[in-house]
């Protein structure tokens with residue numbers, strides 16, 4: 304595997320960063336998870352836009368242009384001869400001192416790792432997954448804003464640990480007002496009749512790129528799409544529920560906090576969106592080869 308670090312490719316054993324990098328010392332940095340299908344990088348521009356927005360919020364100056372970062376992602380897939388890939392793009396604050404002042408960091412580092420990912424077992428895609436609500440709430444907007452895809456994911460990791468303790472793979476996180484925000488690494492949707500509902504970004508949801516694609520596909524398919532505040536009760540009485548994310552794609556949910564959702568099996572609207580999403584990923588994106 305060839306890994307891109309600051310304009311050079313390194314073998315896995317030599318792909319290293321300093322122990323003084325503030326990405327390691329303080330989680331001071333940002334990232335993106337991007338997917339390539341069938342020789343094309345899916346929604347690359349949208350991911351790089353979000354990366355630059357995260358950087359702006361953290362006053363982190365990415366030492367490469369938008370176009371250069373896009374090229375680095377495509378080139379790293381090509382360098383590794385990958386037609387299908389999961390790409391992790393990271394920008395750290397860079398090497399600094401042991402104090403937390405980011406002004407001591409001379410230059411942010413850009414890292415691109417192109418590999419593969421299988422987040423959940425196939426069985427869950429076929430039959431739906433079971434999830435639970437956990438005690439750890441989503442970050443407040445006036446703390447590290449939950450829209451920032453920062454290297455500091457401990458809040459979500461805590462929620463994931465709580466899900467694991469409960470014997471499931473994913474957790475619903477509520478915000479401090481008790482409304483549903485999203486899951487630890489995925490956005491959440493429910494189907495109610497011909498309506499598709501997902502929490503608004505103001506509830507603490509990440510501006511998910513898969514979320515945006517699914518909302519557009521549903522609108523095109525004649526569904527009514529809206530973003531109201533949702534409670535756990537709304538989830539329990541939904542006809543269908545599914546999660547979205549670059550890594551997870553679309554995954555049906557069959558049980559929430561012990562309540563069976565709808566028929567307890569992946570529903571028809573979910574099934575149709577899964578198929579449309581698959582078809583789209585196979586045919587659109589920035590060409591690698």
Ligand code: PMP
Nearest residue numbers: 488489490509511512513548549
């Ligand atoms: N929420 C969180 C907290 C995430 O980390 C992610 C990305 N894994 C998502 C939602 C899904 O976003 P996207 O569809 O852009 O991958």
